Amino acid sequence: MKGNGKILVVDDEQKNLLIMESLLAPRGHELAFASDGAEAIQKLNEDPPDLILLDVMLPDMDGFKICKILKGNEATRLIPVILVTSLYDVSDKIKGFESDADDFLTKPVNKHELLARVRSCLRIKALNDRLERSESVLYAFVQAVEAKDRYTVGHSERVAKYAMDLGILAGQDPSTISQLKQGGLLHDIGKIGIPDSVLRKPGPLTADEFEVIKEHTVIGEKICMPLRSMGGILPLIRSHHERLDGTGYPDGLSGDEISLPVQILGIADTFDALTSDRPYRDSMPLEKVVSIFNKEVEEEKFDADLVQIACQRFPYWLEDLASKAIPGVREVVETPV
Numbered sequence: 001m002k003g004n005g006k007i008l009v010v011d012d013e014q015k016n017l018l019i020m021e022s023l024l025a026p027r028g029h030e031l032a033f034a035s036d037g038a039e040a041i042q043k044l045n046e047d048p049p050d051l052i053l054l055d056v057m058l059p060d061m062d063g064f065k066i067c068k069i070l071k072g073n074e075a076t077r078l079i080p081v082i083l084v085t086s087l088y089d090v091s092d093k094i095k096g097f098e099s100d101a102d103d104f105l106t107k108p109v110n111k112h113e114l115l116a117r118v119r120s121c122l123r124i125k126a127l128n129d130r131l132e133r134s135e136s137v138l139y140a141f142v143q144a145v146e147a148k149d150r151y152t153v154g155h156s157e158r159v160a161k162y163a164m165d166l167g168i169l170a171g172q173d174p175s176t177i178s179q180l181k182q183g184g185l186l187h188d189i190g191k192i193g194i195p196d197s198v199l200r201k202p203g204p205l206t207a208d209e210f211e212v213i214k215e216h217t218v219i220g221e222k223i224c225m226p227l228r229s230m231g232g233i234l235p236l237i238r239s240h241h242e243r244l245d246g247t248g249y250p251d252g253l254s255g256d257e258i259s260l261p262v263q264i265l266g267i268a269d270t271f272d273a274l275t276s277d278r279p280y281r282d283s284m285p286l287e288k289v290v291s292i293f294n295k296e297v298e299e300e301k302f303d304a305d306l307v308q309i310a311c312q313r314f315p316y317w318l319e320d321l322a323s324k325a326i327p328g329v330r331e332v333v334e335t336p337v
């Protein structure tokens, strides 16, 4: 956020825009104005503000709808929205919260109330910006680790995509889906702490080397632990190599100790490992991948229902992979010699 923050004021009445300008401009906020929903969305996309003061009654669409669009878009969802309404109505407030608005103001706007709400929303935006910067740094670390090796380029991004897809089909709620995305992107961040000589060893690993590789789960958890926003994804990072029969790592968890989202990520990760080239073998064909998963189900490593859903999606995932011509990748060798 630059300076005192940029505020987009949306109202179809010129006089209301002027009132807002007279109250906010002296506080050093940069202001932009829009008089209907279409103009608001256009300005939002062109130059995203730090806060939106959004009139509920607009000529082309109501504020609730605009708010819903904003909050449903990854690029704009963290911009706080204060709904401004002349209808002081409980049902309006409920509708507003349902559209994920951050706060409300009632017309005629009280100057002190407006300034207090604006201040607190901009404070939240500044914190979110900082958080996003920290997350971007972590994603950049992951990409840096993957970029060192043509076999791992894009692995985390694909795992995130597969895990989200499987999560949706397995009926997970939106907040879990977003954790699967974040967890997929960061699940192997701990590899940053594994020596290159082990991480990129072209042949099979010795038992000692495999012990070193296992550490990436615990290192990854430690890296992300200080970020409070990462709380929900720590189990995904630590436990993505756990298996239901207790043979996984690092904790040898079994059965119900492994949550469904962790199992989903494990399947997505394994799928990408199997369908990726390795220095000593090409990616596996679909039939072989399916037969390996079926064997894992027989051995009670993966959940049968989850694998059944995943198998239906495998062809689509491969199609996506082919259409984007993503280079083949290699997950680290998952079994010791």
Ligand SMILES: [Fe+2]
Pocket: 187, 188, 216, 240, 241
């Ligand atoms: Fe991993």
Ligand SMILES: [Fe+2]
Pocket: 155, 159, 187, 188, 269, 331
């Ligand atoms: Fe992985």
